[in-house]
Amino acid sequence: MENLAKQKVIQDLKPQQFGKRGMIWVGILLFICAVGLFAYIRQLSKGLVVTSMRDYVSWGIYISNFVFFVAISLVGSLITAVLRLSDVHWSTPLTRIAEIIAVAAITFASIIIVVDMGRPERFYNLFLHGRLQSPIIWDVIVITTYFFISMLLLYFPLLPDLNILMKLKEKTSKGLDKLYSFLGSFWKNTPGQIKINERAISILSITIIPVAFSIHTVTSWLFATTYRPGWDSTNFGAYFISGAFLVGAGGVVVAMYVFRKAYKLENYIKEDHFDKMGKVLVMLALLYLYFNINEFLVPAFKMKKPEEEHLVGLFTGEFAPIFWFAIFTAMIIPIFILLFKKGRKPLPAFIAGCLVVIGSWFKRYLIVTPTLLHPFLPMQDVPDSYRHYFPSWEEWAIAMGSLAGVLLIITIFARIFPIIPIQETITEIEEHENV
Amino acid sequence: MKMYKYIISTIVLLSCLQAVSFSQDSTKPVLNLSVGYFNDNGRVQYLKANAKTKMDGKFKQVADIKLNFYITSEDPAHLLGKGFTNENGESVIFIPPTARDEWNSAATHSFIVSSEASKEFDAASGTADVTKAKIQIDTAEGRNITATVLAFKDSSWQPMKDVELKIAIKRMDGDLNVNETQTYTTDSTGAVTAEFKHDSLPGDAKGNLVLVARIEESDLYGSITAEKTVPWGKYYKHESEYYKRTLFARRGQSPVWLEFMAYTIIIGVWVVLLYLIGQIRKLKKLGA
Structure with a gap:
């Protein structure tokens, strides 16, 4: 590969300073995070009474958000590990996008679970006095492990790029230089280092798959090990994982479009990537639709009394508008858009991705809350507010703050590090030229 | 004139019929009161009264009826106590120590329960004659x-x-x-x-x-x-499951198979992660 072409790749993919729109975007995210923080301080000082969670709905949008974050974080294992191990090379420009989405989402999954606690200062007791028999402990262990693996999977492929960034003639800032130097000054691109690095990435790619499956299976068991209408299912692990891959892939398509536009990466994230990711999305949406039919048709066929109340609430009752909105936006409409070649162009694919992500958030809400409003024993002698759930402004602010936090991590990461692997791109171009 | 008398007579007759039917409509349902005497293994004896009425051909228990309980006769000097019926139509009072002399004075006693007239019911009473x-x-x-x-x-x-x-x-x-x-x-x-x-x-x-x-x-x-x-029963020793290793046991008492599986997986994965962290140190040495 000619040095000139190599320099062009580096110039195209190196981190870029925020423009005016970037600054506004970061400002908006910081503002939403600040409002969320203010709401959380209120919750800390006044207690969980500021939320709308009461005796029956004890898991509201915080836990919905938690399940959503855990779900979207699984994309790291799909794009980075599954496709890498399958020797699929077209996904190379998408690996870092997937990994940073995974790291940001799993970080806020951990945070939001603490937010849901009435006494967060007692969190350490979970480690000191946790029971190994409890799925909550399994979740804590597996989230921590997945976080470390995702961080390592982000770090190892970044090392060659850090070396490139340090050698750049035009420096961005002293702070960033120090950061690059701290993280990767030892990388000299020697054959020995490359070999170790590649082997480490392969080991991580293998390790992350069972851990990723565990993290979402265990999250599903938080529900499925509880005997409640809507949760009493042996199929929940597979149902959750298929949904997680769908929302993760949807998130990657959205991020691909945004980064492509913002950083003018049309030569690297090509229409072909949208076409292929669109096909992946259709397959995952069909898979998730299959699991949804399984999950609802069997109990609906039997119609046991407690299940009936829950299902009628979803199909035609109080939750019907959200339920059908989620089914159509997360699965049916994206399938129809992406089935056609024109629908897999960047803009329609981006719209389909947005629909998947939004629909999937509401789907998580529907998994958590309606069940809690349908206990086996009738709700008696309780205030009317206990019979329904609509989040308070503090809950909305904190939930939106956490979503903004995820986007902020991704945005700042893209400002500091190349969002498309530079060295891997150069290597692939060279290999292509040699062939 | 004759015609006029007929009309007056008819009006008077219809009015009487109306009054009769009205008075029939306003008849209160009958309240049935009964009382029972209870002696449980020599503990303080008590009386239990029951209030019910017939509605739509079925007996229905009546709540919130104020009842007076008497011994021997229904006068204030023989009052044992007062009570209200609950949602099962029942009211219970213990026979007070003040009735001891009355109780000891005879072998057979009459217990009377009565209610006063109210908007819903006329006054009613029930009696039980009990031999000690x-x-x-x-x-x-x-x-x-x-x-x-x-x-x-x-x-x-x-x-x-x-x-x-x-x-x-x-x-x-x-x-x-x-x-x-x-x-x-x-x-x-x-x-x-x-x-x-x-x-x-x-x-x-x-x-x-x-x-x-x-x-x-x-x-x-x-x-x-x-x-x-x-002493005719089988000796029953409660065996606590507190120290047994079960899925529902306390912390530290999880089943061995669960501990084996969980710790094997955790150690297996974290050994790999520590190995990879070691690889970072190796990379640093190679680049030094």
Whole structure:
């Protein structure tokens, strides 16, 4: 590969300073995070009474958000590990996008679970006095492990790029230089280092798959090990994982479009990537639709009394508008858009991705809350507010703050590090030229 | 004029019919009151009253009826207590110590329960005539139970024949008959004998069972119960599962298979991660 072409790749993919729109975007995210923080301080000082969670709905949008974050974080294992191990090379420009989405989402999954606690200062007791028999402990262990693996999977492929960034003639800032130097000054691109690095990435790619499956299976068991209408299912692990891959892939398509536009990466994230990711999305949406039919048709066929109340609430009752909105936006409409070649162009694919992500958030809400409003024993002698759930402004602010936090991590990461692997791109171009 | 008289007569007749039918509509439903006497194994005796009325051809229990309980006669000097019926139409009062002299003065007593007239019901009352009686349980002959019914007559306790009673063992949620016979009737000596036929019935921590002989809602004696503790049960030792390794046990008592699986997976994965962190150190050495 000619040095000139190599320099062009580096110039195209190196981190870029925020423009005016970037600054506004970061400002908006910081503002939403600040409002969320203010709401959380209120919750800390006044207690969980500021939320709308009461005796029956004890898991509201915080836990919905938690399940959503855990779900979207699984994309790291799909794009980075599954496709890498399958020797699929077209996904190379998408690996870092997937990994940073995974790291940001799993970080806020951990945070939001603490937010849901009435006494967060007692969190350490979970480690000191946790029971190994409890799925909550399994979740804590597996989230921590997945976080470390995702961080390592982000770090190892970044090392060659850090070396490139340090050698750049035009420096961005002293702070960033120090950061690059701290993280990767030892990388000299020697054959020995490359070999170790590649082997480490392969080991991580293998390790992350069972851990990723565990993290979402265990999250599903938080529900499925509880005997409640809507949760009493042996199929929940597979149902959750298929949904997680769908929302993760949807998130990657959205991020691909945004980064492509913002950083003018049309030569690297090509229409072909949208076409292929669109096909992946259709397959995952069909898979998730299959699991949804399984999950609802069997109990609906039997119609046991407690299940009936829950299902009628979803199909035609109080939750019907959200339920059908989620089914159509997360699965049916994206399938129809992406089935056609024109629908897999960047803009329609981006719209389909947005629909998947939004629909999937509401789907998580529907998994958590309606069940809690349908206990086996009738709700008696309780205030009317206990019979329904609509989040308070503090809950909305904190939930939106956490979503903004995820986007902020991704945005700042893209400002500091190349969002498309530079060295891997150069290597692939060279290999292509040699062939 | 004749015609005028006919019209007046017809109007008067119709008015009378209307008044009669109105008075029939406004008739209050009848409140039925009954009272029962209870003596549970020599504890403080009590009276239980029941209030019900017939509505749409069915009896319905009536709540919130204010009741007065009397002994011997319905006058304030013989008032035992007052109460309100609950949602089951029942009201219970214990016979107070102040009625002791009255109680000791005769062998047979009348208990009266009455309610005053209200918007819904007319005044009502119910009576129970009770002869003082008691049951004695004897288990001298092996595992045979002899229960004798005695009534207080002519200043002494005398055996009573033809009294129906049950002999059972007291369990947590009710009585368990000592054998297949449901009820017994006392003979001329006022006694019945029942054979205890349960071999391995769990008893308490000492293997004790509580025998119970019961006269239920007798017109003559009310409801009387006698109990006796016998060592005929199987010694029951509660074995705590607190220290057993189960999925529902406390912290540190998880099943071995779970601990093996969980720790193997955790250690396996974290050994890999530590190895990879070691690889970073190796990369640093190679680049130094």
